[in-house]
Amino acid sequence: MIDTPEALEAYLPVLRAAPWVAVDTEADSLHAYPEKLCLIQVSTPTGDRLIDPLAGLDLRPLLEALAGHDLIMHGADYDLRLLWRAGRFVPSAVFDTMLAARLLGERNFSLSALLERFLGVRLDKSMQKADWSRRPLTPRMEAYARNDTRHLKPLADRLREELVARGRLAWHEEACRRLVQECTCDPEMDPDQVWRVKGSHLLTRRGLAVLRELWHWREAEARASNRPPFFVLPHETLSRIAAAAVDGQDYLTLLPQKFSARRRAGLKEAVARGLAVPPEQWPELRRGTGRRLTETEQARLEELERRRNARAQELGLEPSLIAPRGVLVELARDWEGCAPRLMRWQRELLQD
Structure with a gap:
């Protein structure tokens, strides 16, 4: 594990000189909110390295070195967004093995499925939902992380051969360029859309006013507890509570049994705020806005x-x-x- 400035500085010349580089990342999206970049895995001809972003390292020299390479990645969209947020990272080019597999008609394009099909390699995926903010990493977590990049180069070579043979390499190159463009920018967030969760299309305008307050309450709870929002309440429950509150029903029966008294009180306040919103400030309905085709x-x-x-x-x-x-x-x-x-x-x- 590279977790000191000295170790990172010693690795950078090796990385810059590498003829190829495979990269993956791990975050803690199932365990923290907002999620954070917890691990960067890098494979080159010299071997596999794990870099620890949680150790307080200055990642800029590392990202600059990576930007000088055409990177091999699998399902790169999530990783590119993490690296963009971490340091405005934009790679010069990417070879995405998942995209390559899809363009070859593969229906199961998970990394484990592709490695078994093309290379006969079986991966242990038991650490898929691990908490990557944990330190130190267990030996199984380290092995899992290294395997995410260790076999990407031979897999990419096989997939590239198939793409060339079928005349689809140019398709893949264009798709990867589009992927990089879409994932290395700040997403535009519509404040009137972000809270419209699953089930919101069934609500009245007053119900949407209640849902909006519930969503903001849940967002604050998730950040305060450093837990993903669905650990506080699922989307569907928020929508059902909003509908019940507007209909004058007992919405508290929809809460989990172990819901704390503090959260229960906060939720009731959010419902009350939503019900008190005047009609002229109720959100507009969004369904049925598209015109019919001629x-x-x-x-x-x-x-x-x-x-x-x-x-x-x-x-x-x-x-x-x-x-x-x-x-x-x-x-x-x-x-x-x-x-x-x-x-x-x-x-x-x-x-x-």
Whole structure:
């Protein structure tokens, strides 16, 4: 484990000189709120290293060294977002083995499934839900973490060969560029959308006012206790409480038996605040806002769907990989306006 400035400084020349680099990360999203970057795994021809971001290291030199390489990663979107938040990290390029597998038509594209299929390697995944903020790491946690990058280079080599053989390497390169663009920026958060959790579409406007207050109360509770929000109350329970409160029903029966008296009082205050919101300040309903397709647009949608499904079957791909149905609806309404948002290979597969 690299957990001192001296050890990190000694490793940087090795990292900079490496002809290839595989990277993964671990966070504590199941155990803390907000989540934090807890571990960075790096594999090069010299071996596997674990870097400890919780040891107070200055990660900038490490991220600068990583940025100089084309990185091999698996399911890179989550890792890239973690590294962006940790130090505004933007890699020069990424080879994502999960994306490669999907473009080859693999239906089970987890790392363990791919390693077993292509390399005959079996992984122990028992540490998948471990608390990665724990120190020291157990030997099993260390072994699990190292295995997440140890086999990525030979796996990437096999997948690259398959992509070249099927003429899909350019698809993968474009998909990885898009992935990097989307994951190395600050997401735009709509304050009127973030609290609309599962079940909110069933509520009245007054119910939404109560739900909004409950969501903000739960967010404060989660941060104060450093536990994910679902440990406080699940999304569905918030929506059910809001509906019951508006109907004048006893919503306290929906709470878990071990819900503390302090939290119970805080929740009741949140419900009261929501019920006291005047009608002119109730949130607007969001359902049914999209206009119906015209007959011409509906015919165009059916043709796009037929074409997409035929191409997907021909290529052995999931249809949604070419374009999800929601995207097809937008294309049916306005091809010229929406098509540029597709990747080039997706447009080519959908065009006549």
